[in-house]
Each structure stands twice: as structure tokens, then as C-alpha cells.
Amino acid sequence: MTRKATIGDVAKRAKVSPTAVSRWLNGGLELPETTGERIRTAVRELDYQPHAQARRLSKGKAEAIGIVVPDISNAFFALLAGEAERVAVASGHDVMIWSSRNRIERELACFDRLRAGYIDGLLLITNHEDDGRLAERIRSMPGRVVIIDEDVVGGDSAPRFFVENETGGYEATKHLLAHGHRRIAHIGGPKGVMSAIERAQGWRRAMTEAGITPDPAWHIRTEYEVEPATRDAEQLFALDPLPTAIFAGSDAVALGVMTTARRKGVSIPHDISLVGFDGMPINDLFGPPLTSIAQPIDDLGRLGALRLIAMINGEKFDGTPTRLPVQLVARGSVAAPLKNKVSG
Amino acid sequence: MTRKATIGDVAKRAKVSPTAVSRWLNGGLELPETTGERIRTAVRELDYQPHAQARRLSKGKAEAIGIVVPDISNAFFALLAGEAERVAVASGHDVMIWSSRNRIERELACFDRLRAGYIDGLLLITNHEDDGRLAERIRSMPGRVVIIDEDVVGGDSAPRFFVENETGGYEATKHLLAHGHRRIAHIGGPKGVMSAIERAQGWRRAMTEAGITPDPAWHIRTEYEVEPATRDAEQLFALDPLPTAIFAGSDAVALGVMTTARRKGVSIPHDISLVGFDGMPINDLFGPPLTSIAQPIDDLGRLGALRLIAMINGEKFDGTPTRLPVQLVARGSVAAPLKNKVSG
DNA sequence: ACGCTTTACTAAAGCGCTTTACAAAGAGCT
DNA sequence: AGCTCTTTGTAAAGCGCTTTAGTAAAGCGT
Numbered sequence: 001m002t003r004k005a006t007i008g009d010v011a012k013r014a015k016v017s018p019t020a021v022s023r024w025l026n027g028g029l030e031l032p033e034t035t036g037e038r039i040r041t042a043v044r045e046l047d048y049q050p051h052a053q054a055r056r057l058s059k060g061k062a063e064a065i066g067i068v069v070p071d072i073s074n075a076f077f078a079l080l081a082g083e084a085e086r087v088a089v090a091s092g093h094d095v096m097i098w099s100s101r102n103r104i105e106r107e108l109a110c111f112d113r114l115r116a117g118y119i120d121g122l123l124l125i126t127n128h129e130d131d132g133r134l135a136e137r138i139r140s141m142p143g144r145v146v147i148i149d150e151d152v153v154g155g156d157s158a159p160r161f162f163v164e165n166e167t168g169g170y171e172a173t174k175h176l177l178a179h180g181h182r183r184i185a186h187i188g189g190p191k192g193v194m195s196a197i198e199r200a201q202g203w204r205r206a207m208t209e210a211g212i213t214p215d216p217a218w219h220i221r222t223e224y225e226v227e228p229a230t231r232d233a234e235q236l237f238a239l240d241p242l243p244t245a246i247f248a249g250s251d252a253v254a255l256g257v258m259t260t261a262r263r264k265g266v267s268i269p270h271d272i273s274l275v276g277f278d279g280m281p282i283n284d285l286f287g288p289p290l291t292s293i294a295q296p297i298d299d300l301g302r303l304g305a306l307r308l309i310a311m312i313n314g315e316k317f318d319g320t321p322t323r324l325p326v327q328l329v330a331r332g333s334v335a336a337p338l339k340n341k342v343s344g
Numbered sequence: 345m346t347r348k349a350t351i352g353d354v355a356k357r358a359k360v361s362p363t364a365v366s367r368w369l370n371g372g373l374e375l376p377e378t379t380g381e382r383i384r385t386a387v388r389e390l391d392y393q394p395h396a397q398a399r400r401l402s403k404g405k406a407e408a409i410g411i412v413v414p415d416i417s418n419a420f421f422a423l424l425a426g427e428a429e430r431v432a433v434a435s436g437h438d439v440m441i442w443s444s445r446n447r448i449e450r451e452l453a454c455f456d457r458l459r460a461g462y463i464d465g466l467l468l469i470t471n472h473e474d475d476g477r478l479a480e481r482i483r484s485m486p487g488r489v490v491i492i493d494e495d496v497v498g499g500d501s502a503p504r505f506f507v508e509n510e511t512g513g514y515e516a517t518k519h520l521l522a523h524g525h526r527r528i529a530h531i532g533g534p535k536g537v538m539s540a541i542e543r544a545q546g547w548r549r550a551m552t553e554a555g556i557t558p559d560p561a562w563h564i565r566t567e568y569e570v571e572p573a574t575r576d577a578e579q580l581f582a583l584d585p586l587p588t589a590i591f592a593g594s595d596a597v598a599l600g601v602m603t604t605a606r607r608k609g610v611s612i613p614h615d616i617s618l619v620g621f622d623g624m625p626i627n628d629l630f631g632p633p634l635t636s637i638a639q640p641i642d643d644l645g646r647l648g649a650l651r652l653i654a655m656i657n658g659e660k661f662d663g664t665p666t667r668l669p670v671q672l673v674a675r676g677s678v679a680a681p682l683k684n685k686v687s688g
Numbered sequence: 689a690c691g692c693t694t695t696a697c698t699a700a701a702g703c704g705c706t707t708t709a710c711a712a713a714g715a716g717c718t
Numbered sequence: 719a720g721c722t723c724t725t726t727g728t729a730a731a732g733c734g735c736t737t738t739a740g741t742a743a744a745g746c747g748t
Binding site for chain 1: 348406443457633
């Protein structure tokens, strides 16, 4: 294999110095047309391409950002990361997407990459309670981190973008109440996770306003993933009397509920109504189509990436969180409860 | 912001040369415990972390690979990339995942990154017909590229991993035939795409063996995405008589068919049976659960990544394609055709 | 006391690029 | 003619690391 052409090879062939080639290519030097043409020809003939590593070392910038998500094969995160990537690429940054699989070590590894100059900034999407290490890393890298979707306690030095979780939980529950439900259970995200806390608060507030004191057994916690939710939903189906409706803390959780319902021979929405949270486009295709609180996933990804890039370019921001609105999308998984169906 | 510690700072504090620090850290130098301890302390106190760009420039390796997929927010590719990533990370490589959005320019950009030394190898997952440029790049980077899932004509210098597309199409069609269907339509992937061609061949072979000559109108092509498939499926629902079954070239296409069926008031599987291709785990949750030809997605990603890393480490391979088996997963989207239901 | 081996390191070059500082040659002005 | 200004470049340093080649000192056998 022939050695790759370097800037020196180009310079030699164009009969100028490497300096001239570099500066001319990067727009820092005006040269007469004949000289420019010689360089252009040399570049073409040698198929020259600057060595990324060298250029980055020299410039002191990686021209790249990283995106950590809990799991890239989860459609929600894939959508989020996809949108963020689009924005970053458009501004000339390379993008690395990493799955943390909810292992904090893998998240910390991304901070190491940041410190190592491998990326200029990090878009952090995390899903689990922090033990303090994440918060510490965030503080130690000011202007380099943007947090999306889920808070990190103590990470408030970084810009953060969330949705109106409490409102979402409230609206979901109101929707079920409006259909006549009273025994509304909530299966939400794990302990210590902001979105789970806020969505549960919204649920509780709507219930209280309706004059209902939720039975503690109606509130259970699970992971935001299909598998664990499928398992943990069992508890709900063991209750007597059964809840007539379930507000699931995410669409993945709702899918878990659907799976368990199917296995138990419980029909949705005939026997139990179900509302999810996320508003994934695919919800439309489930049996039944899933009513859900839609998050502005694109905006979340886009705004986060834009903010990160602005910071990399030197703009200053504080950690005031931005809250984006959510919206109920009614589909087919909610009906009136059985007992009320006729009597109203 | 205080400057980041360099290897020189560590050396000074430990009262040794940078050489010693580098070699000791990288395991190339035995040192007495006291010296080692001094270095260890210095590293800790300065919170030293080698500069990735510099190390990579120096070593002439990026210790990273890239994965291009058509669209990371497509669950199939997300699964594929996720598995490949896991393998690569386990072997100490950084992973960059890029979405090409089926733009060949974006795929070529990934080859540029390869040439620029930004990554050591590329896992290529492409979805559309090549105009020759892809094949040329693949040839020009021997031992650096592995192709997965979909062939590139002329890219046969690189290792390739595909599934048994023809068999899959055959099995899907046989399954429908076994349920008594005769008017079996096929809505498959785009022209010039290997998997689409092979799956269609399987369909055609099963039909022919059953003594049926497929009406040309029964075979239509679309993109492997939900949106276009939703649109293009219209043609199938405009036929008279309607097909009694549809073999969709991918699960995304099947989803599109389901969407259109729903809109047209056509019930699956009551009025029309449906078989997809991919075997996405989520198929279980659709209404109805989707019968599909399952691909070994994990294996595809894993084997591809392993092969790529082996090549980076100097092993030689030729372009003999590896074919992985597929398997029919029967769920609820296939029933006997209406007219045959009673008469058998 | 001599050479040989081992231990414990180091100096310097080099990876390929960018950037700062500077210079030669000509043009224009007084 | 002498001066400044512009044009057209170049030399050299430096980014932070690895690696090659080597060396001073200590230990060892005879």
C-alpha cells in the first residue's frame, strides 16, 4: 500500500511550502491564480486529504461532539440522537453516539473522552439516579455539557432541556378521569429519576383534584424499558379490584403493560384503559393504537445540540432549565370503564 | 480554566522523563516500585489523562471504527448498530455511528473519515443502489471495510454478511400458501437492491412451485421505510380482486401496509393476511402481532464488527459472503383467506 | 580489575498539521 | 533615490504523545 499523501507531498509537487498549502486550503492566504491552480492540481493528483488526527491536534479542537444515550436501540433515544446528530453535522461537527446501557461507568467514559479532547462537547441523556459522580464531572467541564430529557441532581451548571412532565402526568390522568375512570393506577419510572417523580406528581394532583385518594398499591415503579415493565405490571393485574385504567410512565412501559395484559387475557381498552408517555409515532400501529402524552422529541434533540454547539463556540449560558410542552394524543387505548359503560 | 495536565507535567512532578511516564503507563517499561508510585501519584494529583488526538497521531491508529447506517432511528439499524458497538467497545475501540439518510454523499463522507485516519475501519450498512462510487471506495480501502445486510455491487473485495433472503421470501410465501392463499402479493424493497431482488425471487419460486403465475400487478416496489410503504401499498388495495395475502419485504413495509389497511377499513388478518421480514421484537405488540421472517440481527452486527476488528489487527480475509439463516416467526397476522375459510 | 549483563532510565526524532513571525520583491509615492 | 506598502510567500516552532536508540550506573562472575 502506497503511503498516504501528506501536506508536504502536495507542497513539493506544487512547488510551494507546506505553510502555503495549509494556509491556502484553510482560506488564510490569498495566492495568485497560477499558484492556486498548482496546489489544486497537486491535491487532486495525489488525492490529498488532511490527516484528521494531526489537524485536530494542531488546532486544539476535535470538531466533534458526543451523544450518550441509555440505549440507542430504544426508538425514543434513537429519534432524539438522530435529530441532534443532524443539527451537529449541519454545523460541521462529527458526531459520536454512544449507548451507556445505563452503566454509569460508560457514561463516565464519555466524560473521559471529553477531557481527552476527543470531543469538544457532550450531549448527556441519562436515565438513572446519579451517585454524584456524574454531577461532579458536569461541574468540572463547564460549557462542554448539555443535559437533555432527564435531570442530573447537582448538574445544574449545564444547560438542560426537559419537558413538562408534571403537566403531562396531569393531562394523562385527567383524560382518563374524563372517561369516567376512578381507579387509575400509575406505573412509572424508577425512584430518584426526575421525570418519574414529576409524572407521578401530575397523576397524584389530578387524582386529588378529582377527590380520589390513590391507593398506594396503585403506584408502582419500574424501569423505562419494555422487559422490566412487563414483569412489574404483573403486580397491577394482581390487584382486586383491578384498576380500570393505567397511566404508564413511558411508551415502553405501556408496551410492557400491553404485553402482560395480553398474557392475562385482559383486553385493552375494553377491560382496562391505558395511556402512555412519549408519543412515539409507532404507537399508531399497536393493537390497540396507544393513547399517549407526546413529547417534542425533535425539539429536544435539536435545541440541545444547538445549545451545545453555541457553547463550544464560546457563548455563555447558565443552567436555567428549558421546559418544552407536551401534548395528549388520543388514540384507541382509552375507553369508558366497564361498570360505568351503561350507567354513565 | 487551568491548562490540562500533559505528560510533561506528570514527568516533572514525578521527577522522571516524559518517555518514562509514557512507557510506564503503556506497559512498555518496568520500573521499581518507588518510581512507579511517584508516577502514579503525579497522575492522580494532576488528574492526568493522555490527549487522545496526540496519542492517536503518534501511534498512527485511531483506535476507533465507524458504523454507517441508513437511519439510526430505524429500529432495525439501531439494533444492528447497537450490537456492533457493544463488540467494538469490548475490544477497546471507540465507535462512531452515523446515519447516511440514504444520501450517498454522506456515505462517501464516512470513507473520507476512514482515509483521513479518523477511524481505522468502517462497517457499512447501505440500503440503496450504488452508482459505482461506493464500490470504488471499498476497493480503495482494502482490509478496512466490512459490508453488512445489503450488498454493494462490486464491493466484493470486502467481507460481507447477509441473510438467506431468498429462503426467507420462499418460506414467507410457503407459509401463506399453507394457509390456503393463492393471490399473494409482494411489496418489496427498491430496484437494484440485493435483498429486495432475492426476497422477491423466493416469493416467485414458491408461487411457481405452487403452480401460480403471479400477476405482475402483484409485485410492487417501495422503500424499506414506513412512510413510502404506506403510500405505495395503496396500489395493492386498489386491485380487483384484492390479494388475500401480502408478503412485505421488511417489517417497516409491513407497518406501512398495516397503516393503509387500517385507513381503508381492511382488517388484518381477517380480510388480508400479512407477513413481514426482519422479525423485530416489537412485532409482538402490533394489532395484530406481525408474523415475520426473523433475521439474526445480533449476529449480523456482532460478526461484522468482529471481522472488521480482526482485519484492523492485520488478519486477511477475502470477500466471500457469509449467509446467516432466517426463521419464520408465526404470530397473528396470517389467517386463512375469507373464501376458503369454510370450504377449506 | 575487567568485561558482561541487567537495571533504570533519558534524549531526540517524529507523527502531520497549523500558526506566528518574518522576509524578499515589486509597486507606488514624494 | 529613498521610503512605505502590498503581494507572495517561507522558516520554524509547537500541538502532546510514542518510540527508537542509547547511556550511566550498578551488579556479577572470574
